[in-house]
Amino acid sequence: MKKTTGIIISIASSGIVGLMNTVLLRPEDVGSWKNYVGYIFLIISAGNLIWLVLILYNRKSGKTV
16 A cells, blocks of 8 residues: 555646646746656656556456565
């Protein structure tokens, strides 16, 4: 249970930072380093989400990661 809690917190925090640096970015900052950092955080968030799904799937089937 502790493992999934940390992953959920990581998904939420990196997703919020990624959205703030891509979708909610000021128009004059588009194309700057902040925009690219936002994309990196969104990729990290997506990777953590896939990892969480794999952990939950393997837990349901009885396998361990």
